[in-house]
Structure formats: structure tokens, C-alpha cells
Amino acid sequence: MSLSNPTLPEITDGYEIQLYHSLGHDPIAPGLCHTFTIWPDRNSGAKYETRSVMHEILPNVSVGIPTYNRPDYLEARIKNVLRQTSRNFEIIISDNCSPDPKVQAIGEHFARLDSRVRYIRQSHNIGAGANFLFVLEQARAPLFVWAADDDEWHENYLEVCAKNIGSAQLFCPSMEILFLETGERRELELPDLSAPRGTVANLPKFLCNTQPSMVYGLHKTDALKTFTKRELKYDLWDVALLYHAVVNLGITVGTGTVYSAGIEGAAYQIKTFGRRGSEDKLSYRGFIGSTVLSTLQSRQFPGFKAKMRALVLLLKMSSDLIIHLRNAYPERSRAHHRLLELPRKMRARYDELLARLSSIKRRFITGK
Structure with a gap:
């Protein structure tokens, strides 16, 4: 476009033209916006004067890939x-100081190929949680x-999630x-959650079916960063994060796309933070403290x-979850975790005793 073109309209208050410079070889990807402001120049005698400002257009979604x-x-x-x-997204790859040089080669290759990709290599292994x-x-x-x-998305994953998150803190599609x-x-059976229904309606459904994989849904960044100001170096931090979302802006579970959680081997192997001196054992202090807070x-x-x-429901769910994990991963559990089974065993014995008393009473009355 030439500014000396005689077909330009007469301008009295100024006129803006925006030229979009895309990054990532895509006209709607994040990029740079070059704004030209055109207005009459009465001082120099020229018909039009122009000034331009270059500013960055930020992405709508940040995709974080922690890898090792x-x-x-x-x-x-x-x-x-x-x-x-x-x-309209950016990809942030954090390589946790992988010893295999192929990881760095792949990260740097895609960063050169597409400017939406940022590859960062840690100088030392900072741990899985810190990398997340x-x-x-x-x-x-x-x-x-x-x-x-090791996971994968359907091709419309980001589009569907961004369209449906609404007022929720987290949108989670089919998994x-x-x-x-x-x-x-x-297929994973997810709880039927909808943020507009409110916390009181959603919390019992979540506590009856806590699926840690839901943490891989789409989050509101600011709300997520508010929670992660707490130190997340404890077991079940992902469930604590989901609980925090439910009791705040809420979680919405929907359909329209699929998240596939990859698992190596025949079954999922739980990863532990534990406590100093026994990192291979599960510890629940951080989880319970975070959810109560x-x-x-x-x-x-x-x-x-x-x-x-809500606190009563939370403590009951926590007890059931710890018992489930003790039975599923006995080698990861501590001896005192068995104490949580005592109330359940006592209730079973109590119910058995009531059944026997009822049977004796029936025999006494009927004579049979």
C-alpha cells in the first residue's frame, strides 16, 4: 500500500492500519502486530504523516511439556x-537435563522450525515436580x-477446551x-461436574470419583498459579489441585474431544515424593493439609x-483413598496406614453382631 495513493480518503482525526506478522508460519498464530497511524500533517505540507508501533500478540494457550x-x-x-x-498457542518444553543428546536435538530442531516452540534445558535435574x-x-x-x-490429544483438543471452559477454573474433556x-x-469414567452448578453440588460427586488425570485438562493460568504458590512436593498433589479447583471457580467435565493418557507397562506405577529418609513410601500429610486449607x-x-x-466428606474420602492405595501398593505404604482400616473392620464386626442378634430374636419369637 502506498501512502501517496490519491485514492486515500480525507482524514481529519487519524486512521489506523494494522499489519499482522505471524510467527509459526500461520496467519492466526501468535505474532507481531505492526500498527500504522495515519493523519494529516499540517506542519510540513505533506498530505499524510505516518507513525508506526510494533507490539507482540500473546498466545491464547500455553502448552507445557515437561520431559526427561x-x-x-x-x-x-x-x-x-x-x-x-x-x-493460537505456544509450546514450552522443559528438558530436565536428559543424558540422551537426542532430547536436546529434537527440542532445538522444533524451536528453529516453529517460533511458537520454546525449548529450555535445565542445567541439572530439578526433579519431576519442579519441572512441572x-x-x-x-x-x-x-x-x-x-x-x-507420553500422552496424546485429538486434533481439536485445544479448540474444544478453550470454547467450553467458560467461567470454570478447569475444563476436562473425555479421557x-x-x-x-x-x-x-x-475409557476413564469421570465425575459429572459442571462449574455453574456450584461447589455444594459438585463436591460430593468429585469426592466419590477423584480422577488424578483430570489435572491434564485446560486451566485458567492465574488461578492455577495461585494454587501452585504452595509447595507441591507431596504425594497426591494433583488430587489436591483438583480439589482446590472444585471448591473455588469449579471444574466442568464435557465431551467433544479426547485426552489419551499414555501408560508404559501393564498398569500405572504410582510415583512417590514421600518424606526425607523414606522417599519410596507414600505420605499424606501434605495432601490433607492442602485440601483442608x-x-x-x-x-x-x-x-x-x-x-x-465439606470437611467431613473430605476426611472420609481421604481415608477411603489411603486404604485403596495401601491395598493397591502395599510396598509403598507405611505401617500406621493400616490403622485407617480399623473403623471399617469394627463396623463390619458390629453389623455382623447385629445380624446374629436379629437371627436369635427371630428364632425366639417364631420358635424356628
């Missing part, structure tokens, strides 16, 4: 994200999603388990009694 020493999975995962129908938090800290977009390097060795897929700080309950009822 799995180059084949990482390459497939980056390609999977780049095939998304929604193009690092990609979140680097996020610039209002929405954020973790993308584990399935993908067994990487066999290719078998198994989230309950007390929440403003979504109608009154004190509702908050107390």
Missing part, C-alpha cells in the same frame, strides 16, 4: 500438539495445559488410558455448617 530422556515420545508429542486445529511447575511459571497465555510427553505397548485404549479459604460455601460438612 524420552526422545521418541517427545518428538511424537510435539508433532501431536502442532497438528491442533486451534493455532517450571513450564507453568514460563506460561504467558491466559489458559494453560500440561502435555505429558482414556492408552497402553503404549499394546495400543489398547480404555483450600476448604477453609474457599468463599463458595453458603455458610460455616456447609464448610464443616
